[in-house]
Amino acid sequence: MDITPIYSRNNWNNLSENTAKEILLHLVETQLPGFTIKSFEQFNKFNQSTFTAVLDHNGSEFVFVPGDTIVLGLDKWAMADENKQKMAGLLEQSTSETDTFIRERLSPVRTVTVSPMIVERNIRATGYFAVAMDDERLVTDSYFEKALQELRNTPKEKYIYTVNDSFRLEKNGSNIKAFLYEPSSYDELTTEIATTGFRFPTEDEWEYLCGGGSRTLYPWGDNIDYSKKYHHFAADKDSDEPYFLDTPNHFGIIIANNPYHYEVMMDSEWFLKAGDGGCNICGGGGLDIGYLPASTYYRDINIFDEEMNFKDEITGDYTFVRRIKRLAPDGSIY
Template identity: 65%
Template structure:
């Protein structure tokens, strides 16, 4: 079967749906029998679209993403005036200084060929693993019993409690789940992923998955839309649902939706993307500065800081991974 269209997104999108379905069924049956096709779906967002297959692998959803040759990186943008006014205030109204700040944090413009991939739709956490609520390692912890009591007494239906990163308790109604934390270095984490038959995206692949080659700071444009609902900017009684960036993008994945959530890369100098660990938000940067770090081409300037020692313990509350397999 001729499957050359999977390497060219324009050619892929030009296919009739029946032809795309036949190619995907052939690929899954012959190359990835460990996956099953749940259904076919078209995803439209940010003026881009993809018709693809939603796949299942051991209870986790993946999607097929066609490859392409695209322009990545950014060196110019057109920020809306309202965003500019709010952001430049952080730089004592020095617009040139603000532009330099942004430019220094963007990956360089380059043309890259991206392979077709099967990609995990949601990120997964790192470091924590589920255990029984009466696990000896939990009940022997001095803080466990108090934390469990406080959590059960909380009026909130859903709540998460993390104690010194050693364990985590999650409440959902009357049900409480427990998780223990086990640290891992960058090399250990990426080796675990590779041993499981997957890999993590490179920086080039991540930028493609996030923006699809869009020529703006974010997949949707150059500014934050204050009428939308973003994480960390909601009322205390908010229901925790309906966030603008928590819905699937044009490839059918949820990506770059929270500045506190890093994604770990493989085979790339810049080994974390999609956030700054919430540094700008914690520093009072507001929406524009706080959410700049989820921009498609943003690079955290502090990941090589020796004091931060990210690679020594890459796992934890702020680090997430997205597994994928290249179609070769």
């Protein structure tokens, strides 16, 4: 079977749905043991579109993402005066200084070839492992009973109570699950994922997954849309309205939807993307500065701060991972 269309998004998008389905079925049957196809779907968002398969692997959802040769990075954009002036006011800078501030935090423009991938749709927490609710290490923690009582009393169907560097309780309806925390270094985490047959994205792959090659600060354009509902900035929004970025993007994944959430990269100098751990928000940056770290090409310079020791303990409440598998030109997985 000719699978070459999977290496060009334009060629992939020009296929009929039946041909695309045949290729996806072939890939799963021949190259992806342990994966099953749940559905075929067309994802549309921010003027981009992809027909793909949603896959299941041990209860986790993945999607197929076609490869491409594409321009990434950014050195110019067209921000509206309203947005630029708000950012300049928050930074206490001129608008030209604000342009410099942003440009210094964007990855350089470059042309790259990205392999087709099988990509996990949602990020996964790091450092936490499931334990029984009566685990001695859990019940002897002085905060455990308080956390458990709060979960039982909350009217919310889904709720997470986290005690830093200790434990986490997650409620889903009447079901409560417990997790203990165990730290890992960057090397330990990336080595462990490699032994399972998966990997994490490179910076190039992540930027492609986030923006699809869009030539703007954000996947949707160069400006914050103040009419939308964002995490941490939803106090005046309808509680039933979905968060702006919590729906699947053009590849069918949820990505860069919360600047408190870093994602771990592999084989890249910039080993964290997708946010800044909430530093700009906590520092009073508001929506405009607060969500800049979640933009497609943003690089957080603070990840190299020796005092933060990110690589010594990469896991924790603000660090997440997304598993992928690449498809090589011969159709094999690597």
